Amino acid sequence: MRKLLIKNGFVASVDPTIGNIANGDVLISGDRIEEVGRDLEVTDAEIVDATDCIVMPGFVDAHKHIWQGAAVRAYCTDWSLDDYVNYIRLNVAAAFGAEDMYAVQLHGAFEAMNAGVTTAADYCHNIHSPDHAHEAIRGLQDSGMRVVWNYGFNYPPLENPVFKTFDDRVAFGRDVAKTHFSSKDQLLTLGIAPEELQHALDNDTLSGQFNLARELGAHIFWHCNSKKPLGIRIPRGVARVHDLGLLGDDILFVHMSATEEDEWKMVADCGASVVFTPDTELQMGMMWPSGDIAKRYGITQSYGTDITSNNSADMFTALRLGLQTTRCRVIDREDLLGSGVPFTCEEALRWGTIDGAKALGLESAVGSLTPGKKADLVFLNTKSLSLVGWDRSNVAGTIILQGQTADVDSVMVNGRFVKRHGKMVGDVARVCELLEAARARISETIEQWGGRVLNEGESDRRMAAMRSSESGTFARG
Ligand SMILES: [Zn+2]
Structure with missing residues (x-):
């Protein structure tokens, strides 16, 4: 099984028994977290350097x-x-x-x-x-x-x-x-x-x-x-x-x-x-x-x-x-x-x-960096202009009141990076192209219907149609 050793991050585990670990390591084995600690002795893992990152659960x-x-x-x-x-x-x-x-x-x-x-x-x-x-x-x-x-x-x-x-x-x-x-x-x-x-x-x-x-x-x-x-x-x-x-x-x-x-x-x-x-x-x-x-x-x-x-x-x-x-x-x-x-x-x-x-009923699978849970992690770049100088004694305050999307350096879901060094791994251009095409189709249809906004009588009529019939049949007037 593929092993990744995430090294030297500031680990904010959100696991009450593990807590926060400065210069901490997280060992990932396949899709799961195997170990969280300091200076983990592992010889068969690929090393992922997390220096200057807060490593936290997604x-x-x-x-x-x-x-x-x-x-x-x-x-x-x-x-x-x-x-x-x-x-x-x-x-x-x-x-x-x-x-x-x-x-x-x-x-x-x-x-x-x-x-x-x-x-x-x-x-x-x-x-x-x-x-x-x-x-x-x-x-x-x-x-x-x-x-x-x-x-x-x-x-x-x-x-x-x-x-x-x-x-x-x-x-x-x-x-x-x-x-x-x-x-x-x-x-x-x-x-x-x-x-x-x-x-x-x-x-x-x-x-x-x-x-x-x-x-x-x-x-x-x-x-x-x-x-x-x-x-x-x-x-x-x-x-x-x-x-x-x-x-x-x-x-x-x-x-x-x-x-x-x-x-x-x-x-x-x-x-x-x-x-x-x-x-x-x-x-x-x-x-x-x-x-x-x-x-x-x-x-x-x-x-x-x-x-x-x-x-x-x-x-x-x-x-x-x-x-x-x-x-x-x-x-x-x-x-x-x-x-x-x-x-x-x-x-x-x-x-x-x-x-x-x-x-969500997923407490045993995700939500903290806990051995045995799925490897869903986020790295925040603390060398960003918005996080540099952060208070090492207050990682939660830094994340909640200072963090922003631009600080999200890397994201892992199920042991696989979906974002790395500030860039999504997948085909973002295709995703945006599909989205833009959907936006154009939807917007054109709405224009043909006379716009987004309905007059009051019309919205009442539609709500009544939805309530009065199981099928929600509605004749577009
Ligand atoms: Zn809602």
């Missing part, structure tokens, strides 16, 4: 809709949640062909890995047809990134939906699982993303989606208790699944700012996790990340970048924004003065690595 982006990436980059930057739902989910989403799904997924994974993200939960809720799913998955397979791909039950209303009934979608979920996820030891694993409650689901439809996940051994990812979905607060999502007996430690609840006290306790009691996406939450009225509440209940919290149609795909920004807004919220509420601030950069580093891994 970031885990715990909530991301990769399909909604650079082909619609920055569409939403001045939009509210209502605008986002009406214009992207009920309009622009329908313009994506299967070929576009391949391009955006491949590109989105490249963009994330370039920024030091080695694992993501990809909430893929734009599966108009079987080919959309197959191509989305193929894009990720070709990228070499570790992804929990979530089979999303919802998609925009279409003129001729391929999936006519709920049973069709369940049956196709089983097909996808069999076709792409039957091997246990692969980079891509399966998740299920049930529809949100604003789709006016009856109990059987809601339970059916959670039950399919359990049948397939898939982790569950669910948008829940956002403050103002569609301008109407749909509260008590956690209580609803609790009453249906569907809670479990295999659920990652997304957003959650309108969660009530008894519901937080339900989440804690069942061992489920939460994920916050500060960029979209702060902008779109999904409100403050509830990191302080999650901590109070001992709930594992993670962070995500959500949509590149709005904000950047790097976890430096998501974690920094999450940490600083949570600090401010607590300082303001408790009128804190004097020494110290709530939450440490050390905690934020855990949110973005080991806690993210736990939230």
